[in-house]
Every structure is written in structure tokens, then in C-alpha cells.
Amino acid sequence: MSAELGLLSLLLAVGCAILQSFAAFRNDPDGGALAVSAARAQAIAASAAFLFLLAAFAASDFSVSNVVANSHSSKPMFYKISAGWGNHEGSMLLWALLLSVYGAFFAHFQGRATPDGRFAMGVMGLLSTGVLAFIALASNPFLRQIPAAVDGRGLNPLLQDPGLIIHPPMLYLGYVGFAVPFAMAVGALAKGHIDSDWARRARPWMLIAWGFLTWGIALGSWWAYRELGWGGYWFWDPVENASLLPWLVGAALVHSTLVLERRGGFPGWTVLLAIITFSLSLIGTFIVRSGLLTSVHAFAVDPTRGLAILAYLIVAIGGAMGLFAWRAKSFEGDIRFTPASREAMVLINNLVMSSAAAAIFLGTLYPLLIDALGASPLSVGAPFYTATAIPLFIIGMAAMGLAPLAMWRKGTLMQALGQSRFALGIAVAGLALTVALKPGSIMGPLAVGAALWVGAGSVTHGIQRRKMRWTLDQWAMVLGHVGLAIAAMGMAATALFSTEVSKAVNPGDTVRLGTIVARFDGISAVRGPNFTAERATISLLDENGKVTRTLYPERRFYPASGMPTTEAAIASNPLGDLHVTVSALTEKEGQKTVIRGWAMRLFNRPLIGWIWTGAALTGLGSLIGGFGIGWRRRRRQNQAQVSAPLGAS
Amino acid sequence: MKVALVILAAIILGAAGAPERPLDDAVLEARALDLFKELRCPTCVAQSIHDSNADIAIDLRALVREQIAAGQTNAQIRDYLVLRYGDVILLRPPVNNATLPLWLGPWLIFALGGFLVFLALRRHRTAPD
Structure with a gap:
């Protein structure tokens, strides 16, 4: 039943989206109100469609083709439900749902305020109409199959x-x-x-x-x-x-x-x-x-x-x-600023971001282009991007460190550099230290220097303004930039100083990687909710041979999909991760495969956790800025509305 | 029972994982690891054989190690693999006529953009005060 209700909700959402556009593009004075209502109704209908799809997944309704293809009765409930958006059709529906929700919020907060806002409501309606209609006609997640399947075909265990x-x-x-x-x-x-x-x-x-x-x-x-x-x-x-x-x-x-x-x-x-x-x-x-x-x-x-x-x-x-x-x-902004002002830094940011995007776009599409032209196929991988996008990012970070200390409209390069002498000192010291630790590398030390430059630049900005009340924009900028500096530091350190070792081991053997000593204690078989696994026991030892931590890397086998997966064990601390995997060393002896021993791989990845910590901070800064500024603006408008009649009387 | 489970598990495991023995010489092993990062795992979307644990990646790692141990240079190993798999095995596309737009494109775009930024800075220029 839920599949039919889902399709019905979806069609209802299409209707609302069409109505929204129609109402928004008409020029009558109250057209805005109808469009706002239609946007709200569309969001509710799209949400209902998505919930009905999730209900079919939760109930393991194997008469719905999409559930058959992407779920399995043996899966834990959590993963059954999430399989609803872990596939093409379901994720398209999620996409359309979010578009409807953004559209409803936009309509509610800003849609009627200005003529261009009203037009934008119409555009949102058109975008929704297209996606929702596409889902209903060509990518329907609610299709039934007769007869129903006995069980699903699982989901990629990864x-x-x-x-x-x-x-x-x-x-x-x-x-x-x-x-x-x-x-x-x-x-x-x-x-x-x-x-x-x-x-x-x-x-x-x-x-x-x-x-x-x-x-x-x-x-x-x-x-x-x-x-x-x-x-x-x-x-x-x-x-x-x-x-x-x-x-x-x-x-x-x-x-x-x-x-x-x-x-x-x-x-x-x-x-x-x-x-x-x-x-x-x-x-x-x-x-x-x-x-x-x-x-x-x-x-x-x-x-x-x-x-x-x-x-x-x-x-x-x-x-x-x-x-x-x-x-x-007709969109001309005639403003004046110096080549070392905040505006100029923004231009450099725009140049670098656009060029890097172009490089990545080119690298991604080039193999397809070559393929379409019939030339011999090629791969464009990490070494290409390291040679193009990464130097561009470093150039961008040079401007990024300077930007918070540059002034709007005015200022010279010497003034901005004078403000950042503390940051400059730290960046140069970091760069020199990295070169000393890792002679011969160029990009890595430059990245370390750039990360320190950006981080220290933001900190200097913060110190200069410590006595002032910070605006939300400032919070967004400082968090965003510091987060990026932390992430860049993590990437540079991981690229420069990662070490690894792999070694054949028998139970009781130890493997050394730098100061880390790991002992292989053997393998045991374990059973998970929908997989079986071989679990290795690895003990990390301190210099006295005492066990400080035990890790359990696994190799899992999911019968529903027939796929083995490697589950690494990771010991994290703020300075880096130790990443451990174990695999079997085998040999063929006639028909049989015999295990001759085990191989352990240890990876030491310094500061790798900083990458996600930094990214989390950057995202947080952006969200604080977005929600905060939006909320304050809203409150000010409400106050203005309340006080206006009072002022008139 | 537990022993039987371990053996069964080992057979499943063994069927999926081919032998992988690192080189004894640390310098050669380091060279092998660096070379792994430049070679694409043929069955993966974009992973290098260093980053993948697909069967073919494991086989190729063994092959590269063998050849390094046999005294082959990196260039010789690359050439051999290109002969066997084509250019598609190299994550760093070779520089030739077909890839010139790829290698120069980003920098041409950056130079053109830089020129536009230069013009914008001049157009909007004001005296520093």
C-alpha cells in the first residue's frame, strides 16, 4: 500500500510545483501568497513520498522492485531504512525532497518581499517540476513487481x-x-x-x-x-x-x-x-x-x-x-580599490578557485573525451591533480593568509605584510623546518608554510579584534579559514611523513614501524549480524614490552552479496593514526589452497585526523554564518514590522 | 569446532588473497611503494594499486616487487606495464600530443584569468590612502 501512496504523494508534489511556478510568474498583486502556499504543500507532499518509500524499505516489502534490488531481510533495521536513499531512484527522490524543502523555506522567508524574489519562487517551482516529473516518469522508486521476490538482493556491504x-x-x-x-x-x-x-x-x-x-x-x-x-x-x-x-x-x-x-x-x-x-x-x-x-x-x-x-x-x-x-x-559595479585591498584578495580567491575547478573539470572529462575520439584510453589520477590543483591552492592560500589583515578599499601590500609579520615568521619557520626534515620535496613544505600562514593570519586577525564584539561574519571567516589551515596541515603532513611497513608474520611475531611495535597474536573467527569474519588480534607494545592497546582488524565476508571486505583497525590520537590490516599468505598445493602464514600491514599517518577536524570547523563556520545572519536579519525585520505601526501613531 | 571454523575461514580468506610478501631490502621496498602510487588498479575506478586491495592490485604489487628485485628500473617496469595494459595503467598521463591540452589547459586558464584579474585591478584602481 505504501508504494501507491508514495507515488500519489509524488504526483501531488508535481502538481504543487507547477502551481507554484504559475502563481509566482503571474503579475497579480496576490500571486505571491498562492505561490508560497503551493511551495509549502509541495514540500509536505514530497516529504510524504519519501517517508512512504522508507516505510516500504523498513517493512522489507519485496514486491517493490527497488526494495528487492537494494535491501535484504538479513540487514539490521538501521541499514534497511538507509538503503532507501542508498540507490539511484531513492537518492533522486531525496534530492527532489530537499529541493522542495529549500523552496518552501525560501518562499516563506523571502519569496514575497521583492519582485526578483517572486520570480525566484517561480524558478524554484520549475526546477522542482522537472525533477519530480523525471522521477515519476523515468526513475520511479515505487514500481511493483509481480510476483514478489522471496528476498532482496542485498546492498554493497561497503x-x-x-x-x-x-x-x-x-x-x-x-x-x-x-x-x-x-x-x-x-x-x-x-x-x-x-x-x-x-x-x-x-x-x-x-x-x-x-x-x-x-x-x-x-x-x-x-x-x-x-x-x-x-x-x-x-x-x-x-x-x-x-x-x-x-x-x-x-x-x-x-x-x-x-x-x-x-x-x-x-x-x-x-x-x-x-x-x-x-x-x-x-x-x-x-x-x-x-x-x-x-x-x-x-x-x-x-x-x-x-x-x-x-x-x-x-x-x-x-x-x-x-x-x-x-x-x-547592465550589471556594473563601479567601485574603487587598491591592488592589496580586501576586494583584490577576493579576486585572487576567485581566480584560484575557478582555475582549480577548471583543472579538475578538465582532468575528469579528459579520459571521456579521449575515449569518445577513439584514441587509446588513458587515466588521469592523483599525480595530475597534485601537479595542477595543489600548486593553485597554495597560491590561493598565499592570498588567503593576507586577506583578513587587508583593509576594504584601501591599503598597500607593504601595510598588509607589516600586519602579518608574525604570520610570515611562523610560515617561513615551518617551511624551513619541513625542508630540513624532508629534503628534496617542494610542494609539501610549501603546503605546510601556506597552512601556517593562513592559520596564523586568522589568529592575528582575532588578536587584533579581541576587544571588539565579533560579528557573525567574523566568526564564519575565522572558523572557516582556521579550519582550512588545519585541514591543509593534515594533508601536507600525511603526504610528507606517512610511513608504512608490511611483513609476513606468525603468531607471536612483532613488527616495528618507527617507534611503534605491534605484535600479531593470531586469528579467530567471529560472526556479525549478516557477515562472518576473520578477526586478527594485534597488540601494541610500549618500550618495556607491555601491551598498551589491542586492535582487531577484520576481513569480512557477506554471504548475501558474496563480497569480502577488509575492515582496518585504526588507533587514532590527535597526532596521527595507526592503521592496521591483516591478510593471509597462501600457496596452492595441488587442488587445495594452504595458508602459509599471515601478512600484517601497518600504516602510520601523522595528523590525518586534522583533515576532517579542519573540514568540520570550516563547515561549522559557514553554517554559523549562514543560519546566524539569516536569523538576525529575520528578527530585525520582525522588529521593524512591530515598531512601524507604533511609530505611525 | 572452533578450529574447524578457523580453517574454513582461512580457506575463504586464502581464496580471496594472493600471497603478498614485502621485499627484504628496505630501499627497494620504498621504491616499490612509491611506484605503486603511480599505477592504476585496472578494476578500480580511480585507485592506485597502492590504495586498493582488489585481487588484481595484489597481483600487480607482487609483479612490481618481482621486477624491482630482478633489477629492473622504474621506467622499464612502467614500459612493460604500458605494453601489457596500455596507457590507462598510468595515473600520471604521459605528456604527448594527445595530452598536451590536458597538461597545459589548467595553466592557460589560470594565465587568462590572471590577466583578467590584472585588468580588473587596473580598472578599479584607486590611490592608496
């Missing part, structure tokens, strides 16, 4: 991890959040007017989306670190790159909007960035979801779906870009 349960919703909160500034940008273009008030209204939405996107990406990386292979945290694979693109351009957007808000500068560029950021979010979700990035041929497997997605992208992105080309000429 996905059975709490990190991956919250990763997609978080990522989507980011992707979809950029729909609001996109719609607002289209609204401004359509009405032919933009000013700093537009920036003031739009910036909280951008900060909220960017904060969630930061968290979403960090969660995905944390999951990869613990579940995939042996301790890599970022693989530069197409799916990861697709999430990085809106993050980079979104970072540029957040900063250029600040200049529009404070000084009225860069309006055309800001609107363009808003359009590009959401376009990249769309490309990220849909192209990845359609499988195009892993192989051009996946697109052809289901041509209806592929063409529908393509049509949606062309209308949304092409429409906005066309409007921009037509109208943006």
Missing part, C-alpha cells in the same frame, strides 16, 4: 557504514542548497536589477549550502578512509571530483557576494558564479547518477533516462546562461 548513511543527505543539502542563489540570480537577471540588498538576502543561503557541502565531502572522504582499501582518504575519482567542483566555485561565490554586499562590486560576476555553482551541482548529481562519468557507454544503457536528464540540464543551465548573456551587461 555501504553498510554509518559514515555513508549521513554522507549523501549532507552532500545533497549542499548541492541542492545552491538552487536558491541560482533562482535568485535568475530572478535578478529577469528583473534587470541587483544591489547589495540582493547579496544580503542571498548570502545566508550560499553559506548554508556551502557548509553542508563541506561536511558532505568530508564525510565521504572519512568513509573512504575507513572502508576502502588501505587508508587513502581522497582518490580523485570522478564522483569525488564532481562534488569538489561546486565546492570550489561555491567558495568563490561566497566571497564575491561579500564584495557585492559591502561595496556593491562585481554584481555580474557574482550572478555568473551563482549560476555556475548550481549548474555544477546539477552536473555533479545527474551525470554521476547516470553513470556517464565512469563510462560513456552507461549513458546508452537507458537512453530515455539519459535524454531526460540531458534535456533538464540544457533547459536549466542553458536558460540561465542565455538570460545572463542577454541581461548581465
Whole structure:
């Protein structure tokens, strides 16, 4: 029953979305009110559709094809429910649901206030109409199958991890959040007017989306670190790159909007960035979801779906870009500033973020291009990005350390550097120390220097303002920048100073890695809720041979999917992680495979936890800024409304 | 019973994991580890054979170690693997006519953007005060 109710809710949501657009684009004075109601109703209907889908998963309703394909009766309840959004159709529905919810909040808070806001409500309605209709027609998660299956076909055991349960919703909160500034940008273009008030209204939405996107990406990386292979945290694979693109351009957007808000500068560029950021979010979700990035041929497997997605992208992105080309000429912000002012630093940020995004875009699409041209296939992997994106980031961080100490509008480079002499000293010392510890490397020491430069620059800014009341913007900036510095430090240290050893061991043997001594105590068989596993016991010893900690790396086998997975054991502390895996050494003896012993791999990854700690702080800063500024603005408006009649009487 | 379980487990485990023995010489092993990071695991999306524990990655690690132990240079090993798998095995695309746009593109974009920023700085310029 819940599948039919779900489909009904979905169709209802489509109706509401159409009504919302229609009401918003009409010019009668009360059109706004109807659009707001339709936006609210749409969010409720979309939420209901999603809940009905989750109900089908919770009940293991194996007459619903999507449940059969993605769930299994042996799974713990938590993972049964989360399987609802761990698949193509379900995640599309989640995406549409979040779009509806953002649309309803936008309509409620800002939709009726200005003509461009009303137009933006209409754009949000159109975006929703397209996605919801696509789900209902070409990607229906509520399809029944007759006869019902006896049991489900499981879910990739790698996905059975709490990190991956919250990763997609978080990522989507980011992707979809950029729909609001996109719609607002289209609204401004359509009405032919933009000013700093537009920036003031739009910036909280951008900060909220960017904060969630930061968290979403960090969660995905944390999951990869613990579940995939042996301790890599970022693989530069197409799916990861697709999430990085809106993050980079979104970072540029957040900063250029600040200049529009404070000084009225860069309006055309800001609107363009808003359009590009959401376009990249769309490309990220849909192209990845359609499988195009892993192989051009996946697109052809289901041509209806592929063409529908393509049509949606062309209308949304092409429409906005066309409007921009037509109208943006009138968006001129004639402001004056020096080449070492805050505005100039923002321009450098924008240059670096856009170039890095372009490099990653090129690297991600190049193999497809080569493939389409019929040339011999090639891979573009980590070494390419280390040689292009990383130097760009270091250039960007050079400006980033200076930015908080640079003044709006005025100032010279010498003044800004004079303010940052403390940061400069620390950065140079860090760089020199790293070169001494690791002679011959270039990028690593530069990254350490850049991280210290940014961190110390933010701290200097904080010390200078310690007697003042901090604005939410300041909190957002300091947390955001310090978080990024911490994350960059973690990445640099991990890249420079990671060590590893792998060795064949018998029970009782010890392996040494630097100051770490690990003893292999043997293997035992264990049984989990839906898997069996071989669990190794590893004791970490101190210099006196006393056991300080025991670790249990596993190799799991999930009968439902037939897939083995390696579960590393990780001992974390603030200075780094020790990552341990164990595998069997085997030999063929006639027909039989005989175990000749075991191999233990130890990885020491200094400061790796700083990467996610820093990213968490950066996301937090952005969210504090977004929610805080939005809430304060709202309160001020309410106060203004209350006091206005009093003032009149 | 427990022993039987361990043996059963070991057989499952053994079937999935091929032998993997690090090189005894620490310098050669370090060279092997660095080379692993540049070679793509053919069955993975983007992982290197260093970061993957797919069967083929394990086999390739063994192969690279063998060749290093046999005195082959990194370039010789790369060439051999390219012969066997094609350029797709290299995570760092070779620089040639087909990849020139890839390698130069990011820097051309950065240079063009830098020029635009320079123009913007000049256009918006004011006297420092």
C-alpha cells in the first residue's frame, strides 16, 4: 500500500510545483501568497513520498522492485531504512525532497518581499517540476513487481557504514542548497536589477549550502578512509571530483557576494558564479547518477533516462546562461580599490578557485573525451591533480593568509605584510623546518608554510579584534579559514611523513614501524549480524614490552552479496593514526589452497585526523554564518514590522 | 569446532588473497611503494594499486616487487606495464600530443584569468590612502 501512496504523494508534489511556478510568474498583486502556499504543500507532499518509500524499505516489502534490488531481510533495521536513499531512484527522490524543502523555506522567508524574489519562487517551482516529473516518469522508486521476490538482493556491504548513511543527505543539502542563489540570480537577471540588498538576502543561503557541502565531502572522504582499501582518504575519482567542483566555485561565490554586499562590486560576476555553482551541482548529481562519468557507454544503457536528464540540464543551465548573456551587461559595479585591498584578495580567491575547478573539470572529462575520439584510453589520477590543483591552492592560500589583515578599499601590500609579520615568521619557520626534515620535496613544505600562514593570519586577525564584539561574519571567516589551515596541515603532513611497513608474520611475531611495535597474536573467527569474519588480534607494545592497546582488524565476508571486505583497525590520537590490516599468505598445493602464514600491514599517518577536524570547523563556520545572519536579519525585520505601526501613531 | 571454523575461514580468506610478501631490502621496498602510487588498479575506478586491495592490485604489487628485485628500473617496469595494459595503467598521463591540452589547459586558464584579474585591478584602481 505504501508504494501507491508514495507515488500519489509524488504526483501531488508535481502538481504543487507547477502551481507554484504559475502563481509566482503571474503579475497579480496576490500571486505571491498562492505561490508560497503551493511551495509549502509541495514540500509536505514530497516529504510524504519519501517517508512512504522508507516505510516500504523498513517493512522489507519485496514486491517493490527497488526494495528487492537494494535491501535484504538479513540487514539490521538501521541499514534497511538507509538503503532507501542508498540507490539511484531513492537518492533522486531525496534530492527532489530537499529541493522542495529549500523552496518552501525560501518562499516563506523571502519569496514575497521583492519582485526578483517572486520570480525566484517561480524558478524554484520549475526546477522542482522537472525533477519530480523525471522521477515519476523515468526513475520511479515505487514500481511493483509481480510476483514478489522471496528476498532482496542485498546492498554493497561497503555501504553498510554509518559514515555513508549521513554522507549523501549532507552532500545533497549542499548541492541542492545552491538552487536558491541560482533562482535568485535568475530572478535578478529577469528583473534587470541587483544591489547589495540582493547579496544580503542571498548570502545566508550560499553559506548554508556551502557548509553542508563541506561536511558532505568530508564525510565521504572519512568513509573512504575507513572502508576502502588501505587508508587513502581522497582518490580523485570522478564522483569525488564532481562534488569538489561546486565546492570550489561555491567558495568563490561566497566571497564575491561579500564584495557585492559591502561595496556593491562585481554584481555580474557574482550572478555568473551563482549560476555556475548550481549548474555544477546539477552536473555533479545527474551525470554521476547516470553513470556517464565512469563510462560513456552507461549513458546508452537507458537512453530515455539519459535524454531526460540531458534535456533538464540544457533547459536549466542553458536558460540561465542565455538570460545572463542577454541581461548581465547592465550589471556594473563601479567601485574603487587598491591592488592589496580586501576586494583584490577576493579576486585572487576567485581566480584560484575557478582555475582549480577548471583543472579538475578538465582532468575528469579528459579520459571521456579521449575515449569518445577513439584514441587509446588513458587515466588521469592523483599525480595530475597534485601537479595542477595543489600548486593553485597554495597560491590561493598565499592570498588567503593576507586577506583578513587587508583593509576594504584601501591599503598597500607593504601595510598588509607589516600586519602579518608574525604570520610570515611562523610560515617561513615551518617551511624551513619541513625542508630540513624532508629534503628534496617542494610542494609539501610549501603546503605546510601556506597552512601556517593562513592559520596564523586568522589568529592575528582575532588578536587584533579581541576587544571588539565579533560579528557573525567574523566568526564564519575565522572558523572557516582556521579550519582550512588545519585541514591543509593534515594533508601536507600525511603526504610528507606517512610511513608504512608490511611483513609476513606468525603468531607471536612483532613488527616495528618507527617507534611503534605491534605484535600479531593470531586469528579467530567471529560472526556479525549478516557477515562472518576473520578477526586478527594485534597488540601494541610500549618500550618495556607491555601491551598498551589491542586492535582487531577484520576481513569480512557477506554471504548475501558474496563480497569480502577488509575492515582496518585504526588507533587514532590527535597526532596521527595507526592503521592496521591483516591478510593471509597462501600457496596452492595441488587442488587445495594452504595458508602459509599471515601478512600484517601497518600504516602510520601523522595528523590525518586534522583533515576532517579542519573540514568540520570550516563547515561549522559557514553554517554559523549562514543560519546566524539569516536569523538576525529575520528578527530585525520582525522588529521593524512591530515598531512601524507604533511609530505611525 | 572452533578450529574447524578457523580453517574454513582461512580457506575463504586464502581464496580471496594472493600471497603478498614485502621485499627484504628496505630501499627497494620504498621504491616499490612509491611506484605503486603511480599505477592504476585496472578494476578500480580511480585507485592506485597502492590504495586498493582488489585481487588484481595484489597481483600487480607482487609483479612490481618481482621486477624491482630482478633489477629492473622504474621506467622499464612502467614500459612493460604500458605494453601489457596500455596507457590507462598510468595515473600520471604521459605528456604527448594527445595530452598536451590536458597538461597545459589548467595553466592557460589560470594565465587568462590572471590577466583578467590584472585588468580588473587596473580598472578599479584607486590611490592608496
